[in-house]
Amino acid sequence: MTEVNLPNINKVNEYSTLIEQEPSNCHHYVSRGNIKCSYKDISGAISDYNRAIAIEPNYARAYLNRGAAKFSMDDFNGAMDDYYLSLKINTKYHLAYRNLALVENRLGNFKKAIELFTKAIEIEPKAKYYLERGISRGEIRDSYGAIQDFSKAIEINERCxxxxxxxxxxxxxxxxxxxxxxxxxxxxxxxxxxxxxxxxxxxxxxxxxxxxx
Incomplete structure (x- = not known):
């Protein structure tokens, strides 16, 4: 069983109080869900994300975070469904493309993962995205492509x-x-x-x- 430290309990309690005061504020549910995820209360986190989505069906971040929670439980289909729902709301959501790529990686679909990392990079060229795409390229033995991506990550963040x-x-x-x-x-x-x-x-x-x- 994952140990729950006192700061996390306090934060959950703080957001629970805020929810009592503002029960229609979807952001409070997402914030509380994020804290629950941090100490592996995944079912509790998903419940909070569900509440946020019920209040605001077009809340892309809630779908993204619920997808991440499902991913942590190896519910890859459920995670992908949520990531695509977040993209339906925000077609430029680079985190959703990146998270979809992580799912494809886990499923061994490295070429598809590379395509999705590329979409994330086109929107937001982060060092982390180049790093992760480089790892995927290595999986298909594209060593030179991988080196290019790792070098680009270092160019963006020399301490990567x-x-x-x-x-x-x-x-x-x-x-x-x-x-x-x-x-x-x-x-x-x-x-x-x-x-x-x-x-x-x-x-x-x-x-x-x-x-x-």
């Missing part, structure tokens, strides 16, 4: 540690050990506690400087 790490892994597949080493070094410079980065840094360093027997 995961982009350096993923680019390093891809460079290893291409036998570019020196460039991979540089990327793993950067991940450790950003966060020295990143265990995977430290392990890959040591591994590539050993390949660059093998011990003489």
């Amino acid at each position: 540690q995961e982009a350096y790490y993923q680019r390093g892994l891809t460079l290893l597949l291409l036998e570019d050990i020196t460039s991979a080493f540089d990327d793993f070094l950067k991940t450790v410079e950003i966060d020295g506690t990143f265990t995977d980065g430290r392990e890959m840094l040591a591994s590539t360093q050993a390949r660059l400087n093998p011990e003489v027997i």
Whole structure:
């Protein structure tokens, strides 16, 4: 059972009080649902999102968040239905395209995921979206396309540690050990506690400087 900390309980209680005062305010239900999601009360969160949608049927964020809650329960069809409903309300909702791409990734439909990430990027070119599209490209062995996406993520956010790490892994597949080493070094410079980065840094360093027997 997930432990519920006191700040979360207090926040839920605060929104419950607000709901009592303003029962027709759909935003309060969504906010309370988000807090419930944070401590894995998924059914409680979905109930709140349902209430928000009943009050305001064109509340795209409520559908999006309900979809995310369903996704966390592996209800992929339900999640996709909600994401498409949010897009029906707001055709430029980049988060909905991105979340749909995450579902397609989980289902192994990587080419479809790439298409959806691309739609999200066209609307809002975030580093995270390039990173995630790059990972999908790696799944279909488009190593050069993946590297381009990881590099774009780094261009947008030079401290995007995961982009350096993923680019390093891809460079290893291409036998570019020196460039991979540089990327793993950067991940450790950003966060020295990143265990995977430290392990890959040591591994590539050993390949660059093998011990003489």
